Amino acid sequence: MKLVDEAEIQVIAGNGGNGCVGFRREKFIPLGGPDGGDGGDGGSVWLVADENLNTLVDFRHQKIFRAQRGENGMGRQMYGKAGEDLVVTVPVGTVVVNVETDEVIGDLTRHGERLLVAKGGKGGLGNMHFKSSVNRAPRKALPGLPGEQRTLRLELKLLADVGLLGFPNAGKSTFIRAVSAATPKVADYPFTTLYPNLGVVSVEPHRSFVIADIPGLIEGAAEGAGLGTQFLKHLQRTRLLLHLVDIAPMPYDSGSGGVEGVSPAAQVRAIERELEKHDPALLAKPRWLVLNKADLLPEEERQAAAQAVIDELGWQDRWYLxxxxxxxxxxxxMLEAMAFFDRLREDAREADAAAGGRGG
Known part of the structure; x- marks a missing residue:
């Protein structure tokens, strides 16, 4: 599935209704006092996370979201009806940023989580509030206050369990097609993947996890080269990184963007530098090395070639050919990844149980 992972919208809360100037008029009471009611509060705008959404594409077509205005107050001390709140659904994993200040307003990471992004204006007071001993018939009422308005940038960070990373054309799209039902575009040239792709890996009924194919990184990605910062952010929420490396890179070709012809070990070190520049926590995540395209080497040479890469890197964690x-x-x-997540869940349950025991 293609993901539109950034959008800009405007949210406008409803204005408060105006207070009313009114006086009591009944038979035999010709000089009744003030009875103008208050205006209703304006509706607010809320964002709500919905796990059934996985893209921000709808916000490319609708960019303005306006809540309802509060009704004006009326005579006989009748208050105006409050404006209805506007609820806008966004995918789980959406970060909300105020464009004017570049401040992060919220991060919606759970289904059903709500975030107030524009508060409705307060309704104005009717003239019944301004009666005093010296002014028995006030003709003063207050207008409703305006609702808040903001321009927001919505950024979707994938909530995937596994993130695939590596140079362009390392075989990430092919890998995700091999282990899930996702069908990203696959071709033999760099930068085939222009959007993150998600796939669900079903190990057995009721045991699955989500894997994300992140577009290929290039040197300078941490500074934004090749839209690198937009793609690196998707790795921040993953629990496990699979680092794919082309074990049999083709000879260098200046028309390829300079990503081919780089030795496997050099590819790994280059990506590690970009991860550390963007966020050192990314480099600290569990990361397994996947040496791909073994089919391009003679069968009798594959294991020795892989071991040479591992030795050159001094790789201590898991690796696969x-x-x-x-x-x-x-x-x-995939089976080992599922077992890895099972252990994480078990460790979390034990930690919660221990914390509960201490609390008791």
Whole structure:
């Protein structure tokens, strides 16, 4: 599925209704006192996270969201009806930024989570509030206050369990097609993936996790080269990184963007530098190395080539040799990833139980 992961919208809360200037008029009471009611409050604008949404594409077509105005007050001390709130649904994982101040207003990470982004104006007071011993018939009422207005930038950060990263053309799209039902575009040139893609890996009934194919990174991504900062942000919420590397890069070609012909170990180190520049916490995440495109090497040379890369890097964590195109060696990684997440959940339950015991 393609993701539109950034949009700009304007939210306008409703103005408060005006207070009323009115006087009591009944038979045999010709000089009744003031009875003008208050105006109703304006409606507010709320954002609500919805797990059934996975893109911000709808906000490319509708950009202005306006809540209802409060009704004016009326005579006989009748208050105006409050304006209805406007609820706008956004995908889980949406970060909300005030464009004018560049301040993060909120981060909607749970289904049903609500965020007030524009508060409705207060209704004005009717003239019944201004009666005094020296002014028995006030003709003063207050207008309603204006509702808040903001221009917001919505940024969608994927809530995926596994993030695929690597140079362009490392085989990430092919890998996600091999292990899930996602069908991203696959071709033999760099930058095929221009949007993040999500896939659900079903290990068995009721046991699954989400994997994200992040567009390929290039050197300078942390500074925005190749839209790198927009893509790196999607890795921040993942729990496990799979670092795909082309174990058999083609000879260098200046027309390829300079990403081919780089040795596997150099590819790994270049990506590590970009992760650390963008956010050192990314480099600290669990990261397994996946040496891809083994099918391009003679079978008798594959293991030795992979071991040479591991030795050159001094790699201490898990690593795998696969051919995503032939789906060779990909499924065992998914099984180990599922077991990894099961352990994380068990550790979290034990930590909660221990915390509850201390609290008791």
């Amino acid at each position: 696969v051919s995503a195109l032939g789906r060779e060696g990909t499924w065992p990684i």
